Amino acid sequence: MTASTVAARPAARFEHSAHFYGDDHEFLAGVVPFVREGLAADDAVVVVEPARRLTLLREALADDAAAVQFHDMAAVGANPARILAVWQEIVAQQVAAGRTLRGVGEPAFVGRREPELLECHLHELLLNHAFDSGAPWRLLCPYDEQGLPPAVCDGARATHPAWSGATGQVHGPAVPGTAVQAAFSAPLPAPPRTPQRGRSYRTGDLPAVRQLVAENARSWGLSGERVEALVLAASELATNSVRHGGGEGALSAWRDFGGGVLEFTDGGHLTDPLAGRRAPSKDLAGGRGLYLVNQLCDLVQLRSSPAGTTVRVTTWL
Amino acid sequence: MDRPAVAGPADHLCWVFDDASSFAPVARQFLADGLARGERLLFVGDAEGIDALRQPATVLPDVGELVARGVLHVVPVDGAYRTGQFDADRQLEFYDGATRRAVADGYTGLRVVADVTPLAVDPGGEADLVRWEHLADDFFAHGPGMSAMCAYRRGRVDPAVLAAAAAVHPQVHAPDDVPPFRVWFDDGGLAVAGVLDAFDADHALRVLLASHVAGPVVRLDVSRVEFVDAAGYRALARWAQALQARSARLCLVGTSRLFRRTWQVLGFDQLTDAIVEAAGS
Numbered sequence: 001m002t003a004s005t006v007a008a009r010p011a012a013r014f015e016h017s018a019h020f021y022g023d024d025h026e027f028l029a030g031v032v033p034f035v036r037e038g039l040a041a042d043d044a045v046v047v048v049e050p051a052r053r054l055t056l057l058r059e060a061l062a063d064d065a066a067a068v069q070f071h072d073m074a075a076v077g078a079n080p081a082r083i084l085a086v087w088q089e090i091v092a093q094q095v096a097a098g099r100t101l102r103g104v105g106e107p108a109f110v111g112r113r114e115p116e117l118l119e120c121h122l123h124e125l126l127l128n129h130a131f132d133s134g135a136p137w138r139l140l141c142p143y144d145e146q147g148l149p150p151a152v153c154d155g156a157r158a159t160h161p162a163w164s165g166a167t168g169q170v171h172g173p174a175v176p177g178t179a180v181q182a183a184f185s186a187p188l189p190a191p192p193r194t195p196q197r198g199r200s201y202r203t204g205d206l207p208a209v210r211q212l213v214a215e216n217a218r219s220w221g222l223s224g225e226r227v228e229a230l231v232l233a234a235s236e237l238a239t240n241s242v243r244h245g246g247g248e249g250a251l252s253a254w255r256d257f258g259g260g261v262l263e264f265t266d267g268g269h270l271t272d273p274l275a276g277r278r279a280p281s282k283d284l285a286g287g288r289g290l291y292l293v294n295q296l297c298d299l300v301q302l303r304s305s306p307a308g309t310t311v312r313v314t315t316w317l
Numbered sequence: 318m319d320r321p322a323v324a325g326p327a328d329h330l331c332w333v334f335d336d337a338s339s340f341a342p343v344a345r346q347f348l349a350d351g352l353a354r355g356e357r358l359l360f361v362g363d364a365e366g367i368d369a370l371r372q373p374a375t376v377l378p379d380v381g382e383l384v385a386r387g388v389l390h391v392v393p394v395d396g397a398y399r400t401g402q403f404d405a406d407r408q409l410e411f412y413d414g415a416t417r418r419a420v421a422d423g424y425t426g427l428r429v430v431a432d433v434t435p436l437a438v439d440p441g442g443e444a445d446l447v448r449w450e451h452l453a454d455d456f457f458a459h460g461p462g463m464s465a466m467c468a469y470r471r472g473r474v475d476p477a478v479l480a481a482a483a484a485v486h487p488q489v490h491a492p493d494d495v496p497p498f499r500v501w502f503d504d505g506g507l508a509v510a511g512v513l514d515a516f517d518a519d520h521a522l523r524v525l526l527a528s529h530v531a532g533p534v535v536r537l538d539v540s541r542v543e544f545v546d547a548a549g550y551r552a553l554a555r556w557a558q559a560l561q562a563r564s565a566r567l568c569l570v571g572t573s574r575l576f577r578r579t580w581q582v583l584g585f586d587q588l589t590d591a592i593v594e595a596a597g598s
Contacts, residue, residue: 236546286548
């Protein structure tokens, strides 16, 4: 089966595939035909790639580039937990306009740090979870096999039911529905053995938590709005512990991977792995706290299981 | 703060006390500051409070003489407030008349200490009380020259009512049980200070909804807010929608960059017609 015969039929469901490439040529060899077939079928085509790949693709598409919508993945998806809402909004727009959508998205681009790549893996699983039962559309996710750690590309073969590459098209086994919960409930890598500062908190301790976070943020060299934003995010997370996480939680802080890290743990169980990743509702209902945290912070790693909930927030310094 | 830390002509203090004997020195100090500025004084209290005020003391020692000269009026609480069927407009008339008489008699204004505990224990009176405190606050800021300390006796007042009443005073003394925010009239609009977070957002919304505001544009100065979280932003957005429903538009003034960014991230720029102005604009 060739790429063009696959593309000749409209997507029947959410078709999520990966494209493995070793260089610019192989990148374009997978992405350009995918985009052109979409344009030929009058699909809306949206590309979310890091800046260098956007430039490459624009040049290769020449005049066709005008019909394609481009976004910088490093900007809109700096925190991988923000990407899903971006696609959700694009899908909603195209459904409302009565058009089919074809997307290209490279969340796990070269230059991402280790904890970000871990979140990209969870994000790919969550895409299946979020879109499998919704409107049909296609999403192609390029992976740089030369630049990324091999484990990241192996991971992509487990999060995409189909992929293409130098060796042709492969249809792998369906991604099991349990994979999302397994990844969402897996513990985060242990923190480094550097001195940690922290405290426990319960109702009434929020002002003290905010003060501690502000002190940490300043000790990392942050100032002004970045301190305020981190304090706001921390307050949302500690409030969630107090309100929904069994009434209490614990905060620790350390430095790792060139960032300042705050980690909030509590005994609550957050059962929805998409919490905080969907765009907020169009009314004034509650539940915007985690979404706000994802928008304000550089990296947010959320894991939850019946044993408890952990949210690790990293600020790049 | 165990004595009024600031004493100005438009003061509006909320004071929470435990018993008449500990409150009397605070009341005397507040009245003495007014006396020094040439104001007429009015003390509203129950029999126990009036008795405590008349006890010998170093500050304001000559209460009997001040009363005899007409400088200080001492009124039992049911003589100044119609408890049971409280009417904010009539109450305002009472104070407006008393202040104008004081000025006509040559005083610079009227300074009042009122133990309003009986009002606060009226069943279902929270909304009336909050409304009254707002009207009074506006009157103190823009009226003929009255300032007041509203005192509440802890233990007799439902903590929720106490918290609501405390929230509408620009200056609050109470060791605990008061909300971390305050709302008051300021410069032609409302001002809020302190913390607007998930634990008090519903309460803040009740206070804002009960505020006596009018006009096509309602200004709320948020420049003195120390911290606001998603629930606090949502309370402001809900108030904006409530104002919109009666054809008024909320204007948030003195906002920080993070305030404006968060307002947008939460989608409230789309869901309300509120105007959001930067500090200094």
